[in-house]
Amino acid sequence: MIEATGLRKSFRVGRGRGATTVEAVRGVDFAVRRGEIVGFLGPNGAGKSTTLRMLATLIQPSGGEATIAGVDLLRSPAQVRRRIGFVAQASGTYDDSTARRDLVLQARMHGRSKSVAQDLAVAAIRAFQLDDFADRKIKTYSGGQRRRLDVALGVIHSPQVMFLDEPTAGLDPPSRVRMWQEVRRLREEGMTIFLTTHYLDEADSLCDRVSIIDGGRIVAEGTPSDLKREISGDVVTVEFAATDLADGSGDDLPAASKLLAEAPYVHAAEPVDGALRLYVDSAATAIPQIMRALYDRGIEPGAIETRRPSLDDVFLAKTGRSLEE
Amino acid sequence: MKIVRDTWLIFQQEAGLMVRNPVMVAFSLAQPITYLILFAPFLKVVMVDRGASSYADAYRIYVPGLFVAMGLFGGLFAGYGLLSALRAGIIDRCRVTPVSRTGLLLGRALMHVSLNVTQAVIVTLVALPFGLRVHLANLLISYALLGVMVLLSTSLSYDIALLVRNENSLGVLVNTVGQPISLLAGVLIPLVLAPMWIQRAARWNPFAWATDGMRALFAGQITQNVVWQGALIMIGLAAASLFWSSHLFGREVS
Numbered sequence: 206m207i208e209a210t211g212l213r214k215s216f217r218v219g220r221g222r223g224a225t226t227v228e229a230v231r232g233v234d235f236a237v238r239r240g241e242i243v244g245f246l247g248p249n250g251a252g253k254s255t256t257l258r259m260l261a262t263l264i265q266p267s268g269g270e271a272t273i274a275g276v277d278l279l280r281s282p283a284q285v286r287r288r289i290g291f292v293a294q295a296s297g298t299y300d301d302s303t304a305r306r307d308l309v310l311q312a313r314m315h316g317r318s319k320s321v322a323q324d325l326a327v328a329a330i331r332a333f334q335l336d337d338f339a340d341r342k343i344k345t346y347s348g349g350q351r352r353r354l355d356v357a358l359g360v361i362h363s364p365q366v367m368f369l370d371e372p373t374a375g376l377d378p379p380s381r382v383r384m385w386q387e388v389r390r391l392r393e394e395g396m397t398i399f400l401t402t403h404y405l406d407e408a409d410s411l412c413d414r415v416s417i418i419d420g421g422r423i424v425a426e427g428t429p430s431d432l433k434r435e436i437s438g439d440v441v442t443v444e445f446a447a448t449d450l451a452d453g454s455g456d457d458l459p460a461a462s463k464l465l466a467e468a469p470y471v472h473a474a475e476p477v478d479g480a481l482r483l484y485v486d487s488a489a490t491a492i493p494q495i496m497r498a499l500y501d502r503g504i505e506p507g508a509i510e511t512r513r514p515s516l517d518d519v520f521l522a523k524t525g526r527s528l529e530e
Numbered sequence: 531m532k533i534v535r536d537t538w539l540i541f542q543q544e545a546g547l548m549v550r551n552p553v554m555v556a557f558s559l560a561q562p563i564t565y566l567i568l569f570a571p572f573l574k575v576v577m578v579d580r581g582a583s584s585y586a587d588a589y590r591i592y593v594p595g596l597f598v599a600m601g602l603f604g605g606l607f608a609g610y611g612l613l614s615a616l617r618a619g620i621i622d623r624c625r626v627t628p629v630s631r632t633g634l635l636l637g638r639a640l641m642h643v644s645l646n647v648t649q650a651v652i653v654t655l656v657a658l659p660f661g662l663r664v665h666l667a668n669l670l671i672s673y674a675l676l677g678v679m680v681l682l683s684t685s686l687s688y689d690i691a692l693l694v695r696n697e698n699s700l701g702v703l704v705n706t707v708g709q710p711i712s713l714l715a716g717v718l719i720p721l722v723l724a725p726m727w728i729q730r731a732a733r734w735n736p737f738a739w740a741t742d743g744m745r746a747l748f749a750g751q752i753t754q755n756v757v758w759q760g761a762l763i764m765i766g767l768a769a770a771s772l773f774w775s776s777h778l779f780g781r782e783v784s
């Protein structure tokens with residue numbers, strides 16, 4: 206349904222001599238099949254919104270090409286617009302308008318007649334459960350209500366392909382779960398969904414496939430379980446108590462990191478937020494060895510935690526940084 | 531035609547929101563009415579040796595000037611609305627649909643036209659008890675001329691807004707452009723009272739032609755050349771400026 210090859214975007218910022226170019230997206234390739242939910246997972250500034258805005262015909266790619274629902278993005282953007290829906294990262298609603306008014310306007314901008322637009326608005330209000338506030342000014346809505354309206358606006362014309370830019374950013378956990386249900390419902394109605402997120406659990410539980418993007422490039426791609434399987438074994442996180450710098454012993458973390466990275470039972474060691482993340486085959490056999498090694502060096506570990514690999518571990522393995530702040 | 535339908539659609543949306551905010555509309559009327567009541571008496575005194583012997587004469591000179599001032603400044607600040615719609619992502623939301631891009635702009639501009647013409651009607655009604663008298667046909671032509679003028683100033687404001695993309699610069703530019711244009715059009719004090727060099731400079735000000743045309747209409751002299759000349763200048767410039775702003779708007783909006 207969506208196929209992109211070598212999609213690039215660079216922005217010129219500033220004027221005259223002080224002008225510089227920002228490489229927002231440096232050539233991404235991906236394909237989304239009919240009926241799939243595919244996510245772009247990446248940190249702030251990774252180029253997620255820029256990619257989505259190119260696909261939604263809002264900005265012109267600097268290079269590469271894409272086909273959406275069988276239509277060439279560069280050659281027939283107008284045809285693409287008939288087939289897609291788009292929900293921007295920041296919602297685009299009138300503060301003083303109401304959900305119903307904006308829904309009717311949206312359907313009419315898609316060429317529907319007034320009476321059809323009104324029926325579509327009624328249906329959307331029911332489907333997205335906007336009844337309680339549909340005729341109130343939008344500026345009085347809560348974040349979750351507003352986001353549901355944004356999605357309702359984006360799908361009012363039943364597009365084949367739906368682009369959602371961070372549909373759950375800033376929502377509380379119950380609202381996020383509710384939004385996931387809405388997204389799954391849209392897929393059941395036959396839409397193909399391409400979304401961006403910087404939440405690991407969202408990518409994990411909502412998306413059939415995930416592309417991990419960083420610095421304008423896709424660094425990994427696959428189903429969440431395949432991606433995690435690449436990181437075989439377990440993840441052991443060792444915390445270190447704050448060290449007493451007065452006696453000159455310094456920080457334990459670098460020493461422990463160096464020591465354990467060389468240990469044969471550790472695949473990789475990555476310091477994250479004052480703790481050490483260790484990738485091992487089996488936590489059960491590795492933990493005693495880790496403890497012994499640390500005690501031999503006179504290092505006193507704090508809490509030790511073990512878990513299955515997450516998408517964050519995938520991100521860390523590919524980029525050397527953690528997604529979680 | 532699609533563009534007509536889409537323009538009408540956007541116009542309805544924008545006008546509907548404006549009507550839902552009557553306080554704003556009332557406030558925008560306060561200034562012209564204050565001028566009408568407090569400034570026109572001065573004008574009567576100043577113009578007395580140029581044949582303005584009554585309030586009726588003073589208003590016949592002053593009301594058209596007021597229309598031009600309203601048309602000029604009412605439109606010049608329209609760019610703020612466009613910038614805030616851009617910032618709020620409303621324009622992006624519209625641009626992902628097949629709606630006509632020119633319609634998005636023209637519908638908004640026409641909302642300002644109808645708002646300003648409505649205000650002009652109210653100002654006319656307020657001026658009637660003070661003695662303003664004008665032929666209905668001439669008055670209607672004046673409203674049409676005002677409408678074209680608002681279209682010009684609105685699209686000029688859109689041009690500036692789309693080029694500078696920032697409310698502060700827009701405010702500064704609009705004031706630096708608007709003040710000399712309105713002074714050199716003689717909207718407050720007719721240019722006949724101005725020194726020769728100012729009168730000469732005013733010949734290059736399209737709004738001065740429109741003001742003269744408007745005053746001729748109010749004076750019942752519809753056959754004066756300046757009426758069609760002023761109208762033609764306004765129509766030509768409005769068309770050119772609209773063309774340019776829809777070009778700027780249709781460019782990639784990033």
Ligand SMILES: Nc1ncnc2c1ncn2[C@@H]1O[C@H](COP(=O)(O)OP(=O)(O)OP(=O)(O)O)[C@@H](O)[C@H]1O
Pocket residue numbers: 216217218227228229230247248249250251252253254255256294403784
């Ligand atoms: N209009 C623009 N002009 C200049 N630079 C831009 C523009 N839009 C985006 N960028 C830059 O491109 C890069 C990618 O931005 P983008 O908005 O795509 O990131 P993102 O992955 O959506 O991040 P976030 O999670 O914060 O939304 C950033 O460095 C950003 O500063």
Ligand SMILES: [Mg+2]
Pocket residue numbers: 253254255294370
């Ligand atoms: Mg973004």
